[in-house]
Amino acid sequence: xxxxxxxxxxxxxxxxxxxxxxxxxxxxxxxxxxxxxxxxxxxxxxxxxxxxxxxxxxxxxxxxxxxxxxxxxxxxxxxxxxxxxxxxxxxxxxxxxxxxxxxxxxxxxxxxxxxxxxxxxxxxxxxxxxxxxxxxxxxxxxxxxxxxxxxxxxxxxxxxxxxxxxxxxxxxxxxxxxxxxxxxxxxxxxxxxxxxxxxxxxxxxxxxxxxxxxxxxxxxxxxxxxxxxxxxxxxxxxxxxxxxxxxxxxxxxxxxxxxxxxxxxxxxxxxxxxxxxxx
Amino acid sequence: xxxxxxxxxxxxxxxxxxxxxxxxxxxxxxxxxxxxxxxxxxxxxxxxxxxxxxxxxxxxxxxxxxxxxxxxxxxxxxxxxxxxxxxxxxxxxxxxxxxxxxxxxxxxxxxxxxxxxxxxxxxxxxxxxxxxxxxxxxxxxxxxxxxxxxxxxxxxxxxxxxxxxxxxxxxxxxxxxxxxxxxxxxxxxxxxxxxxxxxxxxxxxxxxxxxxxxxxxxxxxxxxxxxxxxxxxxxxxxxxxxxxxxxxxxxxxxxxxxxxxxxxxxxxxxxxxxxxxx
Numbered sequence: 001x002x003x004x005x006x007x008x009x010x011x012x013x014x015x016x017x018x019x020x021x022x023x024x025x026x027x028x029x030x031x032x033x034x035x036x037x038x039x040x041x042x043x044x045x046x047x048x049x050x051x052x053x054x055x056x057x058x059x060x061x062x063x064x065x066x067x068x069x070x071x072x073x074x075x076x077x078x079x080x081x082x083x084x085x086x087x088x089x090x091x092x093x094x095x096x097x098x099x100x101x102x103x104x105x106x107x108x109x110x111x112x113x114x115x116x117x118x119x120x121x122x123x124x125x126x127x128x129x130x131x132x133x134x135x136x137x138x139x140x141x142x143x144x145x146x147x148x149x150x151x152x153x154x155x156x157x158x159x160x161x162x163x164x165x166x167x168x169x170x171x172x173x174x175x176x177x178x179x180x181x182x183x184x185x186x187x188x189x190x191x192x193x194x195x196x197x198x199x200x201x202x203x204x205x206x207x208x209x210x211x212x213x214x215x216x217x218x219x220x221x222x223x224x225x226x227x228x229x230x231x232x233x234x235x236x237x238x239x240x241x242x243x244x245x246x247x248x249x250x251x252x253x254x255x256x257x258x259x260x261x262x263x264x265x266x267x268x269x270x271x272x273x274x275x276x277x278x279x
Numbered sequence: 280x281x282x283x284x285x286x287x288x289x290x291x292x293x294x295x296x297x298x299x300x301x302x303x304x305x306x307x308x309x310x311x312x313x314x315x316x317x318x319x320x321x322x323x324x325x326x327x328x329x330x331x332x333x334x335x336x337x338x339x340x341x342x343x344x345x346x347x348x349x350x351x352x353x354x355x356x357x358x359x360x361x362x363x364x365x366x367x368x369x370x371x372x373x374x375x376x377x378x379x380x381x382x383x384x385x386x387x388x389x390x391x392x393x394x395x396x397x398x399x400x401x402x403x404x405x406x407x408x409x410x411x412x413x414x415x416x417x418x419x420x421x422x423x424x425x426x427x428x429x430x431x432x433x434x435x436x437x438x439x440x441x442x443x444x445x446x447x448x449x450x451x452x453x454x455x456x457x458x459x460x461x462x463x464x465x466x467x468x469x470x471x472x473x474x475x476x477x478x479x480x481x482x483x484x485x486x487x488x489x490x491x492x493x494x495x496x497x498x499x500x501x502x503x504x505x506x507x508x509x510x511x512x513x514x515x516x517x518x519x520x521x522x523x524x525x526x527x528x529x530x531x532x533x534x535x536x537x538x539x540x541x542x543x544x545x546x547x548x549x550x551x552x553x554x555x556x557x
Binding site: 084087090091093094095096125126127128129130131132133134177 | 281435439443445446447449450471472473474475476477478479480
């Protein structure tokens, strides 16, 4: 039962007002990037971007486009705030996590601007819960300066194959090494753990591989502890793109399709681990 | 002291079993209070927070003789898990008999007559050890009277309430429960980080009649919310009781003092008192 879009008290003051018939379209994506307590929300005409960072080396961005929402109204070019993501997720799940068939929780979100809390109205079966979450000054997200003109290697593959590899990765390895090359081994994930070295190879003509554009042989290592944070989003996704640029910075992009067919994107940027030279 | 009782109705037996199983989930030890008319299970969850269960008519036959004619009651401490286990074997019994016996120690002996192919029934017997509670402690287990409350209201669907309270517990230790005589109830938590309020409407208010003890609610402004700040975990504990599928669930609030919760299931009531915190 969707919340009526009647004007609430203070709706007139809302710089950001958004509504969703099914809150799970938002909460599932946010759960996937909840590896830290705080998240920065940026709302623009394109939709909502939620950013979470870890130790200045990893950044996750979830994009929920305007058309995913049943209503999305913005009074300014760009609206930004920071909230405690753990608290937000508890509020979004206030009526419980499991969904009985045909029952969904509707969400209405309202933000009145700097200094105001983020107000959520959640409704299920005629019961309404109102949450006011305190906001903070949004921290400037790091600009990883990753642009497509600088991309040396890119692959797009079906997530199935990556999911298998990531679920088997040797977590005793401090790093995950990614090798991308126009020649053998094409695309390789390697670990160096207590049980020895392990390699996962993806040949360029495999059925899983949808796009293979590698121009230069590159080997880079990334801290396993950082990349572990990307596995939840990988698990939700159906397609993944892996790109590295000339500095060895990594960009992972995941296409996530919800139960009702809505599409959202989650991307990760990660700095290479300092100690290794590029080949 | 004497006690003997018999159950032959399968529905009653299932019912009794469900109640005992729920109690076993809540506590390792409870008190069985036998009076001439009723059998009570008394659970002490914490000092001042007692949970009672009254059973009437679980038994088709019920006879007891208390400590003495002036003190015509029996109080026994027992582990509900033991009764649960014994009842497992009695699931399809034709009849279940319970009596107070003395083996190597005082026991509740439960014997179930099970159906069998031959004309002779099989009987399975369990001796459940109990401890007799001395008379000087009986006052701790007396059924408290319904407090003179300000507002009485039917609870919302317990599953919904449980989901909400479980989430609120992640956010705060203290929860405010408030309700008015217009069938509205709110659950609220407030911390430095967040405030959350869940609004329930059209719940209905139970008619308590004109009993003199309900004088407070008669002078209570029907629109005004009676509220109490309580420990979330105590409310969570109470909501475990929703497993017995009560037919009615209600709540009496003494403003700023006590929340009195009642679950009714046919001829049984489960009452829970939660004192308000500052």
